[in-house]
Amino acid sequence: GAGVSQSPSNKVTEKGKDVELRCDPISGHTALYWYRQSLGQGLEFLIYFQGNSAPDKSGLPSDRFSAERTGGSVSTLTIQRTQQEDSAVYLCASSLRREAGEQFFGPGTRLTVL
Amino acid sequence: GQNIDQPTEMTATEGAIVQINCTYQTSGFNGLFWYQQHAGEAPTFLSYNVLDGLEEKGRFSSFLSRSKGYSYLLLKELQMKDSASYLCAVSILTGGGNKLTFGTGTQLKVEL
Numbered sequence: 001g002a003g004v005s006q007s008p009s010n011k012v013t014e015k016g017k018d019v020e021l022r023c024d025p026i027s028g029h030t031a032l033y034w035y036r037q038s039l040g041q042g043l044e045f046l047i048y049f050q051g052n053s054a055p056d057k058s059g060l061p062s063d064r065f066s067a068e069r070t071g072g073s074v075s076t077l078t079i080q081r082t083q084q085e086d087s088a089v090y091l092c093a094s095s096l097r098r099e100a101g102e103q104f105f106g107p108g109t110r111l112t113v114l
Numbered sequence: 115g116q117n118i119d120q121p122t123e124m125t126a127t128e129g130a131i132v133q134i135n136c137t138y139q140t141s142g143f144n145g146l147f148w149y150q151q152h153a154g155e156a157p158t159f160l161s162y163n164v165l166d167g168l169e170e171k172g173r174f175s176s177f178l179s180r181s182k183g184y185s186y187l188l189l190k191e192l193q194m195k196d197s198a199s200y201l202c203a204v205s206i207l208t209g210g211g212n213k214l215t216f217g218t219g220t221q222l223k224v225e226l
Contacts (some may be wrong), residue, residue, distance in 0.1 A: 004156075033214075042118075042201065042218035043157070056213060091156060102147075103214065105156035 002026075004106035006092050012112045013082055021077045021109045025094030032075050033095075033103060034067060038088040046090075049075060082113045118217035120202050125223045126192055134187045134220045136202030144207040147214065148176050148187045151199045160187065160200075189222075197224045 005024045013019050025032050034046040045059040049069045060066070064082075069075040079086055089110050093103040117139040126132040138146070145164035149157035163169055163178035163185060175188040187200055199219040206213050 035216075040218075043203075043214075043216040045213060045215065048213060102159045102162060105158070107156050 004092055004094055004104055006090075006106040006109050008109060009107065010110045010112075012114065014114050015084060016081055018078065018080045019082055019111065021079075021090050021111070023075045023077070023092030023094075023106060025073065025075070025092070026104055027073075029094035029096055029104070030072065031095045031103075032069060033093045034075070034077050035091045035093065036088045037091060037108070043091065046077070079111075082111075084113050087111055087113045118202055118204055118215060120200075120217045120220045122218070123221040123223070125225060126189075128192055128194060128224055128226055130192050131188065131190050132192060132222065134189075134200050134202075134222065136185045136187070136217060138183050138185070138202070138204050138217075140183075140204050140206060140215070142206040143180065143204065145205040146176075146178055146185050147203040147205060148174075148185075149201040149203060149216075151201055151219065153198075157201055192224050194224050194226075197222060 007022045030051055032049040035043040036046055037043050047054055047067050048056040051072045052069050064080045067077045089108040091108045092106045095103045120136045147162050148160040150160050151157040160174055161169055161176035163176050166178055166180055168175055168177045173190045178185045199221050201219045202217040203214045
């Protein structure tokens, strides 16, 4: 596609429910990143994929968070048993390859946990 | 770990010049990025510095001093549309790839 796309754009859920967020990177980009941005905060790195593998999971805040990427393209970020502190904008970015500098961001998914 | 500092907010006048500073402490430095983020939108790439010196791109310039752990973003001929948050991000190349650590951003307000 022309840019990174994410769905849904907005998600409101109840505490304790599971949510799944989707990211579709730019075609041909091998590297994919997930970030979280809480209100008034900077971007917090969550996880990185090179192809289908995730060599860096250091940013995942707890074991309730997981992510996968299939076919070297679409990625899903799953949050189990959501908590109110999970409320944030979840941003996905992709870059051409691991060493490539510029990351292209999607529009984000705004998650609200009630 | 990494530590990135930039001012929380700045105000400037339309047509003027503004400099947004960023200081960082990190290991495995692999470059410094500036991103622009308008409210409710995704960050967009502005500049990338990996060597010391000034990179100019139109109304925007970015400077890096690796020995001082210091960068600045210079915006000239400010326009109202430049009102946005400016994010400084340090790149570290690890086995896990090109990892960006972001500062909290500088909210720039351009006034008439």
